[in-house]
Amino acid sequence: MTVFLRSWQGAVALILCLAAFASLPLLAADAPAPFGTGTLLLIFLMIAGTALISFAGISPSLLSTILFVVAHLAAWLLLAGIAGNEGKATLAFFLMVTASWLIAWRCVAVLSGIHAKSAAGSTFLRLLIPAIFGAWILIIWEAITRGFGIPFILLPPPSAIGARLAGSVPILWADVQQTIFKAVLFGYVVGCASGFVVAILADRFAFLRRGLIPIGNMVSALPIIGVAPIMVMWFGFDWQSKAAVVIVMTFFPMLVNTVVGLTASGAMERDLMRSYASGYWQTLAKLRLPAAMPFIFNALKINSTLALIGAIVAEFFGTPIVGMGFRISTEIGRMNVDMVWAEIAVAALTGSVFYGVVALAERATTFWHPSNRGG
């Protein structure tokens, strides 16, 4: 029992291997290019052997290396074997994919238990574990779409999306320039900056605070994306109208967060500034803005995703013939779903980088906040 508990993934993988062996072959009888006997044997021996090794008490780093190599090699062999045989996979094929997935699971479980001694090692582990996770989402996606022969229009396999991505770099790059570098960045900077400035003004002048903030709350509850067609009417088809949508979308989160953040400093800290006869602007710069930084970064992070959504969706309402939203809406009409997915992948990547940069800046700026201290 304890041996089983040491690696239940290995035990289940073994059972799956046996079940798969009983229900061979991996592909239906009419598959044009069935697996060679040698490949088949290699896959079975690798997975079953590694599943057995996972019970042995060898060092975690060696074990995780073996598990890593075998899981991904087996997955690669299985996926390579399905090429040209889409939709012909049998139960045995999926059992073997599941078995190699379990090996990878075991690998992640072993890796999670390792405490790296060096900083570089722990960074490597911190990146490797989610990378294996992400890779397996793609592998399972690929196995299911190809194995079941799911229609391309419904869900293309990641390999096809990847190929499309690699083959359309100039188009995608032009779209990124149009949408991200022009509409999103311009709109984000202007929207956040103006939200910030208005928040300071609202803080300085009570009538603005009393009048504007309730209206700001109301406006931010509106589906801002609905103004996109109006912005296109006002500012034309090019990126300026998309930037305008982004400005409108990012303005209020920044305004509301900054206004709240400016009240975040404690009464004692403000009394302290008063005892120094500190002026409004000095108190603002030295106490209230630093104390508001966690709130301001909250807005910056919310806005980084809002800006991307705003710019892409706004392009649905009319653009020149370039831009991520334009590409998505036209390619879906032409049934080029792989291009849509490629565009989505690019948007996800740029969105993550955008968010990541803001989050890094936050870590550097609000290192003092209890949530970031870490000792």
Next chain:
Amino acid sequence: MNNAPSSVVSARKLGLTFETGDGPVHALSNVDLTVNKGDFVSFIGPSGCGKTTFLRVIADLEKATSGEITVNGMTPEEARKSRSYGYVFQAPALYPWRTIEKNIALPLEIMGYSATDRKARIERTLDLVNLAGFGKKYPWQLSGGMQQRASIARALAFDADLLLMDEPFGALDEIVRDHLNEQLLKLWARTQKTICFVTHSIPEAVYLSTRIVVMSPRPGRVTDVIDSTLPKERPLEIRETPEFLEIAHRVREGLRAGHSYEE
């Protein structure tokens, strides 16, 4: 006004009433008090006796509603604007995004001291509160006692010869407190500042002070002012001498007289 040049704080018939939803609260009523230059005055009394409020009136953090008060011969507001006092709060109130050095530099930056002057003053005050070498640390990397010492250093960094301290050691344990009391006396002797010190500990008040102001609540008022007969040089052991115990006894009597047990 007929202030003697040596009086730092002078209050006459001072009163402060807070208007609350449940009717007026008399935080201070008819307070007459003079604090002379170089004094170490402790304010002691139960919660709600107005000792902190009185300190805040001196600091112009609250406004008196009746009577007169002068600080350095000026109104409290003028005194605050001319930066004539340093205030130490119940909590250190250090800014977590600034290092200890930078925290001490805060009043100096606001008051426009030059960079070289700032550097010299930071070094001097860190030395004064025995925190030399900790300037580059962030407040949250230090213990509570060290943080409070840093906040005292911050109040000492600029040229104010009045130090207002509102239960600065109230949140610290007994041993740290004894140690800081001893250091505070040395610091007072070295800097020649006038100190107003709010506490609710009788031994602390007697050990530190040249004068002890006993206050009582509802309404907040002064019930007794005791001039200490202890010498200026005070080792911690002085707390076991008959003289010390006699003063402590008088303080306790004063507190008891002003305290009603109706509630």
